[in-house]
Amino acid sequence: MQYKCTRNKAESLSAAQAIVQGISADGGLFVPESLPAYTADDLKVLSKSSYTERAARILADFLPEFSAEEIRECVESAYSEQKFPGGAAPLHRIPESNEAFLELWHGPTCAFKDMALQLLPHLLTRSLKKTNCDKTAVILVATSGDTGKAALEGFRDVPGTKILVFYPDKGVSAMQQRQMNTQEGENVAVCAIEGNFDDAQTGVKRIFTNPEIRKELDENGMLFSSANSINWGRLLPQIVYYFSAYCDAAEQGMLELGQPLNVVVPTGNFGNILAAYYAKKMGLPIGKLICASNSNNVLTEFLSTGVYDRNRKFYTTISPSMDILVSSNLERLLFDLTGGDSERVSGWMKELGTTGKYEVGAELAATLKDLFFPGFCDDAQTKQTIHEMFQSKNYVCDPHTAVAEAVYEQYVKATGDEKTPTVIVSTASPYKFADSVLEAVAPDEKQEADDFAKIGQLSVLTGTTAPAPIAQLQEKTVRFQNCCEVAQMPQVVLQMAGLEAPKA
Numbered sequence: 273m274q275y276k277c278t279r280n281k282a283e284s285l286s287a288a289q290a291i292v293q294g295i296s297a298d299g300g301l302f303v304p305e306s307l308p309a310y311t312a313d314d315l316k317v318l319s320k321s322s323y324t325e326r327a328a329r330i331l332a333d334f335l336p337e338f339s340a341e342e343i344r345e346c347v348e349s350a351y352s353e354q355k356f357p358g359g360a361a362p363l364h365r366i367p368e369s370n371e372a373f374l375e376l377w378h379g380p381t382c383a384f385k386d387m388a389l390q391l392l393p394h395l396l397t398r399s400l401k402k403t404n405c406d407k408t409a410v411i412l413v414a415t416s417g418d419t420g421k422a423a424l425e426g427f428r429d430v431p432g433t434k435i436l437v438f439y440p441d442k443g444v445s446a447m448q449q450r451q452m453n454t455q456e457g458e459n460v461a462v463c464a465i466e467g468n469f470d471d472a473q474t475g476v477k478r479i480f481t482n483p484e485i486r487k488e489l490d491e492n493g494m495l496f497s498s499a500n501s502i503n504w505g506r507l508l509p510q511i512v513y514y515f516s517a518y519c520d521a522a523e524q525g526m527l528e529l530g531q532p533l534n535v536v537v538p539t540g541n542f543g544n545i546l547a548a549y550y551a552k553k554m555g556l557p558i559g560k561l562i563c564a565s566n567s568n569n570v571l572t573e574f575l576s577t578g579v580y581d582r583n584r585k586f587y588t589t590i591s592p593s594m595d596i597l598v599s600s601n602l603e604r605l606l607f608d609l610t611g612g613d614s615e616r617v618s619g620w621m622k623e624l625g626t627t628g629k630y631e632v633g634a635e636l637a638a639t640l641k642d643l644f645f646p647g648f649c650d651d652a653q654t655k656q657t658i659h660e661m662f663q664s665k666n667y668v669c670d671p672h673t674a675v676a677e678a679v680y681e682q683y684v685k686a687t688g689d690e691k692t693p694t695v696i697v698s699t700a701s702p703y704k705f706a707d708s709v710l711e712a713v714a715p716d717e718k719q720e721a722d723d724f725a726k727i728g729q730l731s732v733l734t735g736t737t738a739p740a741p742i743a744q745l746q747e748k749t750v751r752f753q754n755c756c757e758v759a760q761m762p763q764v765v766l767q768m769a770g771l772e773a774p775k776a
Contacts, residue, residue, distance in 0.1 A: 275302040276305050280618070287399075288403050291395055291497075291504060294503040299480075302504050303604050303607055308334070310555040311555065315519065315556075328340070345394070355386075356378050359378065363695070370694055376513060383418035400432060410433075410495065411434065412765065416592055416595055418593050418700060427459070428460060437462045438476060441466055465757070502600055514548050532558065534559045534693070534694040536679065539594065542602050563647070574640075589654075590671045591670075591671040645683050657678040658709055676696045703727055706723065
């Protein structure tokens with residue numbers, strides 16, 4: 273299987289090359305030239321398999337140059353009991369309902385990004401060898417909160433790599449910031465930027481495609497790669513957990529194999545729900561793809577109208593990982609829906625870069641409406657949903673999962689479809705956002721001032737236990753406190769890569 277570029281279909285790479293490179297030199301993203309097809313018999317086999325067996329089977333179809341033994345080693349290392357106590361992606365069913373939560377936050381950083389970023393370092397290091405590359409991979413990351421810590425943890429002290437993370441100052445939760453700034457490892461670096469996530473993401477993309485910086489790295493035995501979902505090696509593992517959720521739903525008696533399953537995904541950069549779309553195309557019986565946004569509802573408008581317009585007010589919300597106005601992975605969806613028309617996709621991306629807006633036309637807009645149900649909610653609705661979930665279902669969720677639950681309720685009200693079994697993707701532990709969850713669960717309760725005291729307070733009020741990786745943060749030393757302007761990011765990258773001494 274070869275991989276094509278969304279902006280130049282003539283460009284063709286192997287899976288290993290696509291994982292190493294991360295993004296095309298022209299800014300395009302790599303996609304598989306075709307998708308494997310899964311039958312009812314395949315689903316029967318997967319339903320009786322463990323998570324690692326499911327992952328190994330699906331990854332093998334996309335990584336032909338990897339041996340079965342290599343893939344088995346990768347997935348067993350990534351999804352070990354030590355890293356995911358109690359299982360990688362458990363399905364928590366709500367009693368006496370057709371609703372279940374796919375809990376993707378039981379890994380080392382308590383967010384769904386662990387599902388891919390515990391695996392990606394194994395894929396990348398092997399891909400470097402397969403492409404005969406002896407250079408140090410400089411992993412450059414922009415994060416809205418969770419990707420940064422998950423990538424830092426995944427690549428910590430991995431030989432032949434350095435990882436550099438940018439996050440928006442005042443644009444992540446206190447716990448997310450502390451997770452990143454206390455990161456251990458000799459090959460890691462973290463820097464805040466004065467701006468929002470879109471500024472960080474745009475800055476990183478520009479650095480990736482800057483020929484002078486790429487030349488500087490090359491001359492010093494380095495090359496760029498990515499741990500954001502622009503890297504196919506990051507997106508591929510996410511397809512697995514949709515297959516796993518469906519199989520677990522069947523095993524738990526929520527549905528019969530072959531029966532449709534609706535999926536609700538809180539998303540900002542579109543990668544998480546794109547993985548569900550690919551799973552559906554591969555034959556997984558997914559019904560409606562329900563796309564949940566917060567007040568930064570650019571995706572809601574696009575999926576409703578076919579018009580993408582980032583020229584709007586940016587909101588800093590209590591669901592910060594979704595505070596995004598430029599959804600990079602839409603590019604992959606558009607490439608697929610246009611039958612691989614890289615010229616049209618490239619044109620839309622140029623329009624987005626110059627005017628902040630593009631329109632895909634009536635035919636494609638109708639296709640989007642058929643595939644997706646989009647919705648959004650603001651912070652007040654998010655808090656109300658957290659409160660109601662705890663009161664009525666005895667389930668404590670984080671603000672991103674609450675956005676998904678609120679939009680699912682909008683879907684049921686709009687369509688009357690409350691009978692189709694539905695999985696809501698739960699993307700983070702509520703303890704990563706203890707202040708917001710506390711305020712929602714017990715609005716009349718006076719909050720403790722200290723962030724770690726809030727964690728204890730939330731535990732007492734809800735009768736739940738904070739995950740160990742969160743509880744242990746209090747004892748860790750803060751290592752990174754630097755902040756830069758967006759224009760300074762290229763200079764900071766060179767400094768963090770050890771190629772230029774910091775200026776006095």
